[in-house]
Amino acid sequence: MTGNLPPRPSGPACRAERAHTVVAEPRLGAGPEAVAVDTAARRAYVACSRDDAVVAVDLDRCVPVWRAGVGREPIPVVLDLPSRRLFTADARSDTVTVLDADTAVRVAQIPVGKDAYPAGLGHDPARRRIFCGNTAAGTITAIDADRLEVIGTIPAELGAGSIAVDGERGRGYCANFMSASLTVFDTETLRPLGRIAVGEGPCKTVVNPVTDQLYVAGSLHSTVLRLSLATGRPLDEVRVERAPVGMCVAPDGSRLYVCNRGAGTVSVVDAVGGTETHRVTVGNGPGDCQIDAASGRLLVSNAGSGTLTVVDRPWLPGAERPPVHAAVGKRVPEFALVDARTGEVRTTREWAEKRYLINFFASW
Amino acid sequence: MWETRDARAEALAFADVWNVAGPILLDETGDYAAALGITGVPTNVLVDARGIVRAVGAVTPAELEQAVRELLSE
Numbered sequence: 001m002t003g004n005l006p007p008r009p010s011g012p013a014c015r016a017e018r019a020h021t022v023v024a025e026p027r028l029g030a031g032p033e034a035v036a037v038d039t040a041a042r043r044a045y046v047a048c049s050r051d052d053a054v055v056a057v058d059l060d061r062c063v064p065v066w067r068a069g070v071g072r073e074p075i076p077v078v079l080d081l082p083s084r085r086l087f088t089a090d091a092r093s094d095t096v097t098v099l100d101a102d103t104a105v106r107v108a109q110i111p112v113g114k115d116a117y118p119a120g121l122g123h124d125p126a127r128r129r130i131f132c133g134n135t136a137a138g139t140i141t142a143i144d145a146d147r148l149e150v151i152g153t154i155p156a157e158l159g160a161g162s163i164a165v166d167g168e169r170g171r172g173y174c175a176n177f178m179s180a181s182l183t184v185f186d187t188e189t190l191r192p193l194g195r196i197a198v199g200e201g202p203c204k205t206v207v208n209p210v211t212d213q214l215y216v217a218g219s220l221h222s223t224v225l226r227l228s229l230a231t232g233r234p235l236d237e238v239r240v241e242r243a244p245v246g247m248c249v250a251p252d253g254s255r256l257y258v259c260n261r262g263a264g265t266v267s268v269v270d271a272v273g274g275t276e277t278h279r280v281t282v283g284n285g286p287g288d289c290q291i292d293a294a295s296g297r298l299l300v301s302n303a304g305s306g307t308l309t310v311v312d313r314p315w316l317p318g319a320e321r322p323p324v325h326a327a328v329g330k331r332v333p334e335f336a337l338v339d340a341r342t343g344e345v346r347t348t349r350e351w352a353e354k355r356y357l358i359n360f361f362a363s364w
Numbered sequence: 365m366w367e368t369r370d371a372r373a374e375a376l377a378f379a380d381v382w383n384v385a386g387p388i389l390l391d392e393t394g395d396y397a398a399a400l401g402i403t404g405v406p407t408n409v410l411v412d413a414r415g416i417v418r419a420v421g422a423v424t425p426a427e428l429e430q431a432v433r434e435l436l437s438e
Contacts (some may be wrong), residue, residue, distance in 0.1 A: 030369060050369055221424050242423050243406060262423055264403025284397075285404040304366070304394075304404060325420035326401050332411045333399040337389035340365065340375040346389055351411070355435050358409040360391075360402050362366045363378040 019318035020280055023297070024062035024310040028055045031364045032301035032308060034246070034288040036079040036086065038101065044290070045101065046301050046308055047077040047088050050364060054086060054099060059292055062310055068104040070097035076121040076162070076288075078130065080145050087143075089118035089132050096121075096132050096141070098148055108148045112141040122163025122172055124187045131187070133160040133174050140174050140183070142190050152190040156183040164205040164214060166229050173214055175202040182216065184232065196232060198225055203245045204288070210253020211271050217244040217258060224258055224267075226274055238274055240267035246288030246301075255315055257298055259286035265321070266300055268314060278317035282309040285364065303364050332358075365390055366397045366405060410435050 030050030037044050037059070044057040047070075054077060056066045071090025074097065078087045085107060086099040094116045098108040112118050112132050118141070120133035125145075132141040133156065140154040140163065159178030165171070165187055173196075174183040182196040182205065201220030207229065208215065216225040222242055226235040242262025249256055249271070256269040259282075266280040266289060285304025291314075292299060298314035334348045365375045371392045379388055391397055400409060400420070410419040410431050422431040 242404065242421055260404065262404040262407050262421070284394075284402075325417075327409070327417045327420055330417055331415050332409070332417050333396070335389070335396050337391060337396065338372075340372050340379070340388040340390050346387060348415070352415065353413050355413050356411050357432070358411065360366055360397055360405050360407045360409070361378070361384075362405045363374045364367075364405075 018316060020311055020313045020316045021318065022280075022282070022309055023312045025283060025302075025307045026057065026062050026064060026310075027307050028057070028064055028301075029053060029067070030306055031073075031303050032287065032306060033074070033303050033364075034076045035290045035299050035301045035308065036077045037290045037292050037299065038079055038081070039293045041101075042294075043101070044292070044299050044308065045077055045079060045086055047074040048306075049073045049075055049091075049303070052090075054088060054104075056101075056104065057308060059295070059297075062308075066104045068099050068106065070099065070106070071095040071109060075119045078121045078123045080123065080125060080130070082125060082128075083145060085145070087121060087123075087130050087145075089121050091117050091119050091135070094118060096130070096143060110143060110148060110150060112150070113137055113139070113153075116141075120161030120163050120175070122165050122174070124165045124167060124170070124172070126167055127170065127187055129187055131163045131165070131172055131174070133163050135159055135161050135177065138176070138179075140172070140185065154183070154185045154190050154192055156185075156192075157181055157195075162202075162204040164207045166207050166209075166214070168209065169229070171229075173205050173207075175205045175216060177201055177203055177219075194232070196227070198234075199223065199237075204247050206247045206249055206256075208249045208253050208256065208271055210249075213271070215247055215249075215256055217247055219243050219245050219261070222260075222262075224256070224269065236274055238269055238276060240269070240276055241265050241279060246286060248289045248291055250291055250315070251293045257289050257291070257314065259289050259300060261285050261287065261303070264302075264304070266298065266311075266314070279320050280311055280314055280318065281321060282311070283307045285362070304362070366394055366402070368392055368394060412438065 071093035246259035283302025
């Protein structure tokens with residue numbers, strides 16, 4: 001063989017390959033809380049809680065393609081691939097809404113109990129079951145994914161929400177936010193199997209079938225608890241950033257992605273070593289995330305900014321925010337804001353020469 | 365409170381459920397959060413008597429206690 005070898009890649013394009021990059025951030029609506037992915041159909045589905053809608057996004061073009069109304073305040077969204085149906089838990093209408101993922105047509109709306117406040121979903125595709133965590137009722141509603149009927153109710157605890165399923169063992173784990181616990185149940189018989197005490201504010205739980213571990217995001221203490229699925233025992237805690245509320249596992253099980261709602265970042269955790277390797281800056285108030293297995297891209301639904309952040313090569317480090325916030329050491333900006341209780345406008349001047357704390361919070 | 369829709373009703377309902385005391389100010393546009401560079405909730409901002417931001421973040425009980433202790437010790 002003769003001739004010149006092709007030039008080695010160099011320059012900015014080459015450097016970019018060694019870092020993650022945000023390739024798109026389409027605006028979807030109000031309160032995007034969760035995302036589901038259909039890799040083969042090249043679609044993402046995002047639950048927009050404040051629009052009472054699900055928005056479908058073309059994964060290649062990163063643009064919305066349809067929007068469908070569901071119940072009031074959908075928080076999680078699950079895609080059941082065998083039936084090609086989407087399920088949302090609608091917190092303020094006490095329903096689970098079922099949509100056809102291809103046509104956006106509403107197939108069913110299933111009541112889960114008055115004042116139940118359903119806020120989490122779990123999925124056992126092999127046993128054809130959807131599980132709904134009812135926060136105010138402290139229960140789990142089991143739904144037949146094909147007949148779309150309630151087939152049982154499992155007692156849990158106050159704050160029942162996110163549900164992870166260990167399909168291998170037929171076990172479900174429901175995070176009880178206000179009870180600092182997990183309810184363990186049998187996804188076949190629907191019998192409760194036990195309770196695991198965890199730290200305060202468990203907000204999301206996911207299974208890693210490759211490492212045989214369960215992860216629990218502790219939103220109040222900025223940690224992720226790792227447990228052995230084989231024994232149900234805690235292994236260790238991984239420190240992440242402020243208010244972790246959403247998580248997903250890479251398809252090969254190598255990494256855990258954690259949405260830090262209080263920081264506008266995603267922590268990337270080495271699933272084997274159990275350490276945070278780097279952070280990805282996303283939109284405001286990230287609620288949950290998923291990986292598009294075809295492209296390896298990370299999709300993050302940002303409840304605060306109303307967007308979906310699409311991150312290429314999220315497993316690579318990249319530019320991070322400085323450790324000290326930019327506002328520290330500077331004068332606090334003046335404000336003139338309405339007091340929710342009195343209707344009066346209150347200004348910075350009122351707190352002049354005082355030491356005080358501003359706690360930014362929101363209901364979303 | 366960084367609340368852009370039905371702000372007053374949402375704020376009061378939230379405060380009632382979670383027993384939030386103290387003044388609740390509505391940042392309906394999110395402009396004040398943006399001015400401070402706040403990218404999520406919850407986030408605490410501690411301000412000293414000279415009007416200088418001393419800490420941003422500090423949301424776990426331990427972090428908040430330490431930040432408040434440092435501010436009060438001056």
